[in-house]
Amino acid sequence: MRDEVDFGTAIAAESLALPCATVLVLAAGGFLRKEIVAEPLHELRSAYNLPPDPELAMLDRHLVLSPFPPSFRNPRFPLPARAFSFRQTAASPADTTPRTPTVYFTLGTVNNTTDLFSRVLAGLWELPVNVVATVGERVNPAELGPLPDHVRVEQFVPQELLLPQCDLVVSHGGSGSLMGALAHGLPSVLIPLGADQPYNAQRCVELGIAQVLDPVTVTSEEVRTTVSAVLADGAYRRAAERVREEITALPGAEQTIPLLEGLHGSTPQRS
The missing domain is CATH 3.40.50.2000 (Glycogen Phosphorylase B;)
Incomplete structure (x- = not known):
């Protein structure tokens, strides 16, 4: 095999x-x-x-x-x-209990840079959402400086525990991270960095699951407005839920x- x-x-x-x-x-x-x-x-x-x-x-x-x-x-x-x-695993719906939205942010475990993380986090922390970010073992969360109370940064968090509590995922569009989000019916904002990620991102746009940002030029303001737009537009969530139903079957x-x-x-x- x-x-x-x-x-x-x-x-x-x-x-x-x-x-x-x-x-x-x-x-x-x-x-x-x-x-x-x-x-x-x-x-x-x-x-x-x-x-x-x-x-x-x-x-x-x-x-x-x-x-x-x-x-x-x-x-x-x-x-x-x-x-x-x-x-791969049992698909399950995310928690829809009324609460403050939660956004999960990850760029995987390989191509992590504090510059891109800082830009994205600066856009996310301006939103009325809880943010959980994972940076991988190569980045010390302390390098990102002081963060607001509603933003939590860890090197690793088991996604199967976190995703059911989330409303949107900001990621690089790696196949594993993306399928984890879709298994819970979660839409995405994608920042593809290389390998298969641009292909995955393109397919997400075609399916109405996500919006895509450029990792080189993306600004904090673009992150803020794009995440806000995807959270506010229920069509992205419904498209992701259709994929979740397919995974379940x-x-x-x-x-x-x-x-x-x-x-x-x-x-x-x-x-």
């Missing part, structure tokens, strides 16, 4: 005549395209004396597991024919086990 950007495992499996299941990690698709990786993979296959594979069937010949709702996949990059969509992860067991003993077809 491999994730979709782990090419070495696919080469090793084919060299040993073993079936290889693939787990998708790029929610919207588009970031990884066969025409982009074809040349280096053809060279690698040749180095390991594997036969030509002009269509790169090696990448999705066997079972493909997708932990994302099918409607989120960009139709320009359709799921492989052997894809099986499932839900997907089979659970346990239903992938018989499919994986079914690969045992099968012999991969050579290209």
Whole structure:
């Protein structure tokens, strides 16, 4: 079993005549395209004396597991024919009890900078909302300076505990963070930083789930007005809730086990 950007495992499996299941990690698709990786993979296959594979069937010949709702996949990059969509965890609605809105802010665990965090937080703390932000282990929350009482910054908070209490998520649009928000029917304001995040952000705009800001030029005022607009417009929440309902209807992860067991003993077809 491999994730979709782990090419070495696919080469090793084919060299040993073993079936290889693939787990998708790029929610919207588009970031990884066969025409982009074809040349280096053809060279690698040749180095390991594997036969030509002009269509790169090696990448999705066997079972493909997708932990994302099918409607989120960009139709320009359709799921492989052997894809099986499932839900990672149980989806649940957010708490709708009347209260002060809560916004969760995260930029993931890799590309965190105090400059961008400071700009975004300065916009969020001007709003009549509670703010919870996580900065990852590479950033000391103290570097952000004194913050208002309604803003809490931690290095890490379990999202499954926090998201049910939230009304909106401000994030980089990574596939994990985004699916966590959608599993609770939460709209987003996205600040994509790289990798698959721009593709996810574009798909969110197409589905009416989010608005998108530029991480290079975004100002505190833009953060404030954009978050206010998304919180005030119920269409974003309703669009996110439709995706949550789709996630809820997907089979659970346990239903992938018989499919994986079914690969045992099968012999991969050579290209």
